[in-house]
Amino acid sequence: MNHKGKILVVDDQKEMRDFLKKVLSKKNNFHVETADTCKSAIKKSSQRYYDIVLTDLMLNDCNGMQILKEIKKKSPETIVIMMTAFGTIDSAVHAMKEGAYDYVNKPFKVDEISIILDKAMEKSLLSREVHLLREEIQKKYEFSNIIGKSKIMQDVFYLIKRVADSKSSVLIFGTSGTGKELVAKALHFNSSRRNNPFIPVNCSAIPEPLLESELFGHVRGAFTGAVANKKGLFDEANTGTIFLDEIADVPLTIQVKLLRFLQERIIKPVGSTKYHKVDLRVIAATNRNLKELVKLGRFRDDLYYRLNVIPINLPDLTERSEDIPLLVNYFLAQSTEETQKTIGISKEAMNILLNYSWPGNIRELENLIERAVILCRGEEITTEDLPDHLKSNLFDSKLDGEFTLEKLEKEYIKKIFQKT
Numbered sequence: 001m002n003h004k005g006k007i008l009v010v011d012d013q014k015e016m017r018d019f020l021k022k023v024l025s026k027k028n029n030f031h032v033e034t035a036d037t038c039k040s041a042i043k044k045s046s047q048r049y050y051d052i053v054l055t056d057l058m059l060n061d062c063n064g065m066q067i068l069k070e071i072k073k074k075s076p077e078t079i080v081i082m083m084t085a086f087g088t089i090d091s092a093v094h095a096m097k098e099g100a101y102d103y104v105n106k107p108f109k110v111d112e113i114s115i116i117l118d119k120a121m122e123k124s125l126l127s128r129e130v131h132l133l134r135e136e137i138q139k140k141y142e143f144s145n146i147i148g149k150s151k152i153m154q155d156v157f158y159l160i161k162r163v164a165d166s167k168s169s170v171l172i173f174g175t176s177g178t179g180k181e182l183v184a185k186a187l188h189f190n191s192s193r194r195n196n197p198f199i200p201v202n203c204s205a206i207p208e209p210l211l212e213s214e215l216f217g218h219v220r221g222a223f224t225g226a227v228a229n230k231k232g233l234f235d236e237a238n239t240g241t242i243f244l245d246e247i248a249d250v251p252l253t254i255q256v257k258l259l260r261f262l263q264e265r266i267i268k269p270v271g272s273t274k275y276h277k278v279d280l281r282v283i284a285a286t287n288r289n290l291k292e293l294v295k296l297g298r299f300r301d302d303l304y305y306r307l308n309v310i311p312i313n314l315p316d317l318t319e320r321s322e323d324i325p326l327l328v329n330y331f332l333a334q335s336t337e338e339t340q341k342t343i344g345i346s347k348e349a350m351n352i353l354l355n356y357s358w359p360g361n362i363r364e365l366e367n368l369i370e371r372a373v374i375l376c377r378g379e380e381i382t383t384e385d386l387p388d389h390l391k392s393n394l395f396d397s398k399l400d401g402e403f404t405l406e407k408l409e410k411e412y413i414k415k416i417f418q419k420t
Contacts, residue, residue, distance in 0.1 A: 005051035005121045009034045010041040010067060011083075012060045020054065020113075027114050030121070038062035042070050050078055051124040052117060057084035057095075065098060072099045077127050079120045083108070146179070146186055147330050150320040156183075156312060163310050164190040169262065171247075171307045172285040174314030177361030180285040181245060183312060187283060188241040196240035199233050204246035211254055213270050222271025234267050238278045247284040247307065248293055255300045262306040282307070317358040317365065324354055327362060331369040343373050344380035352383060356390050 035041035057064040085106040217232030293299035
């Protein structure tokens with residue numbers, strides 16, 4: 001039978017250690033280890049991970065609060081529960097302030113301690129799952145996972161690295177499918193805010209009458225249907241990052257409120273008379289020409305300059321054709337994980353992809369590779385597995401202007417020698 005988790009019991013009385021080890025091993029199915037001193041407990045907790053540490057408050061060589069502080073410093077996910085025969089309200093409050101999960105008075109009933117530890121273990125396992133998930137997400141959005149060897153993309157990577165940990169607002173420009181949200185997530189997950197919320201908002205998808213309430217929240221009775229207070233997305237993103245996609249579609253009335261927030265970092269829920277501060281970074285994105293919208297009076301110039309502190313321009317896929325083979329191989333590797341079959345691509349099929357105009361950019365390429373993998377009957381994608389409109393695009397072009405893998409390799413080698 002698999003144990004549900006590891007527990008370290010710390011008590012200077014051998015009878016109590018033995019009793020708890022026996023009860024918790026059999027009744028709760030925990031793997032239980034023991035320590036009789038503060039020094040021993042701290043040493044063991046530094047050598048291995050424990051889901052829960054159950055420690056007495058008064059030990060011969062120290063106060064259990066020292067164990068609590070040391071463990072929380074080295075392993076914040078570990079749950080610490082204090083137990084004592086000399087419990088007071090003050091000591092309980094102090095323990096909770098220092099990060100203790102619970103406080104148990106001796107003598108206690110077996111069922112009482114068993115229930116507390118079961119609940120604590122549930123919380124510990126959930127915390128570990130969240131921690132592992134967060135690590136996976138952070139790994140996914142590392143700079144190395146944004147694909148591109150072209151100079152134009154290398155310049156983008158360099159800029160992202162430089163500004164990732166800045167508090168300044170970032171405005172990402174790029175046509176649909178160029179990876180604006182991917183860049184926003186890379187900025188967030190490579191910053192000091194990485195463990196805090198990342199809240200994406202598609203401003204064009206929220207109806208205008210609801211947008212203000214969604215962003216800033218509302219109080220009960222602010223309008224018909226507002227039966228309770230509601231936190232807005234700015235509050236949800238507090239201490240983290242909010243990503244305002246399609247910022248050009250925000251109406252002028254909301255732009256005024258956005259401007260005030262960017263200037264003073266305060267928000268006021270709909271129907272409220274009180275402002276309150278929030279601490280978050282704003283990243284915005286658009287596929288439209290904001291300067292032109294400013295000239296037309298459809299976007300505030302002061303908001304534009306507040307958002308455009310650090311501009312990042314993402315190129316269309318046709319401007320970085322040398323990255324297409326890298327992207328294709330990346331998407332093929334992803335499909336291999338999902339389908340459990342290894343699929344390659346023929347040189348002829350790759351040449352067709354190199355010469356296509358890609359109006360949907362990277363998103364279109366990703367969807368096309370997913371489709372081709374599903375339809376592929378052999379071990380590699382051939383021209384037969386590609387949509388007809390891609391093949392007709394190649395046949396309609398002049399041979400002299402055709403972009404092939406051979407030409408790509410020659411150009412790449414030429415660039416390398418130029419550098420040397």
